[in-house]
Amino acid sequence: MSERSILITGGAGFIGSHVVRRFVTKYPQYRIVNLDALTYAGNLENLRDIEDAPNYSFVKADICDAEAVAKVFKENAIDGVIHLAAESHVDRSITDPLSFVRTNVFGTVTLLNAAKDAWKDRMGSAPLPGRGGGGEVRFYHVSTDEVYGSLHDDSLFLETTPYDPQSPYSASKASSDHFVRAYGNTYKLPFVLSNCSNNYGSHHFPEKLIPLMINNIRNNKPLPVYGKGENVRDWLWVEDHAAAIDVIFHTGKNGETYNIGGHNEWKNIDLVHLLCSIMDKKLGRIEGESAKLITYVTDRAGHDLRYAIDASKIERELGWKPSITFEVGLERTVDWYLANTEWLDHVTSGAYQEYYTDHYAQR
Numbered sequence: 001m002s003e004r005s006i007l008i009t010g011g012a013g014f015i016g017s018h019v020v021r022r023f024v025t026k027y028p029q030y031r032i033v034n035l036d037a038l039t040y041a042g043n044l045e046n047l048r049d050i051e052d053a054p055n056y057s058f059v060k061a062d063i064c065d066a067e068a069v070a071k072v073f074k075e076n077a078i079d080g081v082i083h084l085a086a087e088s089h090v091d092r093s094i095t096d097p098l099s100f101v102r103t104n105v106f107g108t109v110t111l112l113n114a115a116k117d118a119w120k121d122r123m124g125s126a127p128l129p130g131r132g133g134g135g136e137v138r139f140y141h142v143s144t145d146e147v148y149g150s151l152h153d154d155s156l157f158l159e160t161t162p163y164d165p166q167s168p169y170s171a172s173k174a175s176s177d178h179f180v181r182a183y184g185n186t187y188k189l190p191f192v193l194s195n196c197s198n199n200y201g202s203h204h205f206p207e208k209l210i211p212l213m214i215n216n217i218r219n220n221k222p223l224p225v226y227g228k229g230e231n232v233r234d235w236l237w238v239e240d241h242a243a244a245i246d247v248i249f250h251t252g253k254n255g256e257t258y259n260i261g262g263h264n265e266w267k268n269i270d271l272v273h274l275l276c277s278i279m280d281k282k283l284g285r286i287e288g289e290s291a292k293l294i295t296y297v298t299d300r301a302g303h304d305l306r307y308a309i310d311a312s313k314i315e316r317e318l319g320w321k322p323s324i325t326f327e328v329g330l331e332r333t334v335d336w337y338l339a340n341t342e343w344l345d346h347v348t349s350g351a352y353q354e355y356y357t358d359h360y361a362q363r
């Protein structure tokens with residue numbers, strides 16, 4: 001495989017750190033530049049094991065800072081972008097929508113401009129949308145299934161499902177998706193895009209359902225289930241998402257969108273009970289003890305009922321499929337958090353405490 005210089009944004013976050021690790025270790029001939037603003041969600045501890053690799057470098061910068069981003073493109077001769085940097089938590093988007101517009105929309109467009117300017121002499125040769133091949137430069141935008149809205153029957157999200165975002169977070173991600181496609185159409189920027197379902201795994205910030213529940217079970221704190229716990233999410237192991245990103249970046253067709261999902265739907269309340277039962281065993285508690293911590297709290301405003309992905313396109317066209325079952329992935333995940341309680345304690349100290357207290361006190 002040829003040499004490349006790839007910019008990964010948001011590489012200090014949950015999914016980004018798995019993508020960075022995969023690319024740095026699997027492709028020693030690539031130079032991987034991780035650009036991250038290190039917000040509350042970004043943590044360089046997530047990358048300690050690879051930070052000294054000769055093909056890896058880190059730049060602390062904000063994707064909204066056009067000058068800083070242009071400098072990174074120039075100094076590193078970037079020829080590929082995998083864009084993950086975002087504000088990612090739906091609850092925070094309800095209390096502070098503008099920061100989601102800033103990073104997810106303005107930041108994405110700033111990055112698109114930098115790519116368009118840096119690649120102006122290399123975009124003309126890019127293949128037309130849907131005609132295959134990555135071209136010599138490529139912008140990969142990592143997005144979410146939430147752009148499709150909420151399912152109220154037993155159907156699945158397809159790549160052709162119309163956009164119907166329901167939260168400020170999903171509206172900002174939908175907007176960024178539209179900008180990426182618009183740059184493809186208007187400036188012939190070669191791009192690929194993927195929309196993935198809920199990820200779980202190691203290094204997941206404990207404001208999100210699974211790591212929050214694991215952390216609270218371990219600390220004997222209430223387990224806040226929104227509404228009746230009837231909402232359904234389709235869970236995918238984060239390393240399988242990183243593998244899908246690898247496959248799409250290298251073999252996805254220019255201008256195409258790929259849905260990524262785990263065929264793994266769970267009602268929140270059933271998932272929380274499963275976690276309680278796994279944790280009871282791991283912590284040597286009597287079966288049923290952790291479940292006593294379950295507390296039903298006020299529902300999320302505008303809470304999407306169900307997400308579920310039809311991932312047959314990426315499976316059929318690119319040969320990707322999830323590598324492990326949910327049972328195996330969840331057990332590995334719980335084991336990781338229990339072996340990394342220092343990480344949990346560190347990321348939940350400081351500003352997180354304030355967020356947590358405010359957020360759950362209001363429920």
Ligand code: NAD
Pocket residue numbers: 009010011012013014015016035036037038039040041042043061062063064083084085086087088089103107142143144145173195196197198199200205
């Ligand atoms: P995360 O919140 O864990 O990480 C986001 C990272 O982006 C952090 O390292 C943060 O410091 C960085 N960042 C935020 N604002 C920035 C800015 N202005 N400039 C530079 N860096 C900035 O998020 P995640 O869960 O890893 O999600 C990564 C991407 O994948 C997001 O685009 C998200 O929309 C998408 N996604 C997430 C999921 C999921 O289940 N977590 C599913 C599908 C898609």
Ligand code: DAU
Pocket residue numbers: 088089090091143144145146196197198199207208209210212224225226227229231232233268300307
């Ligand atoms: O579908 C992909 C999306 O999945 C990503 O785009 C988002 O970045 C990611 O955060 C995730 O969004 P969700 O809102 O689905 O994830 P979250 O972990 O916040 O919530 C999962 C479900 O659990 C949801 O129905 C709300 C519920 N929930 C969440 C929290 C934090 C609770 O019942 N209690 C809680 O305390």
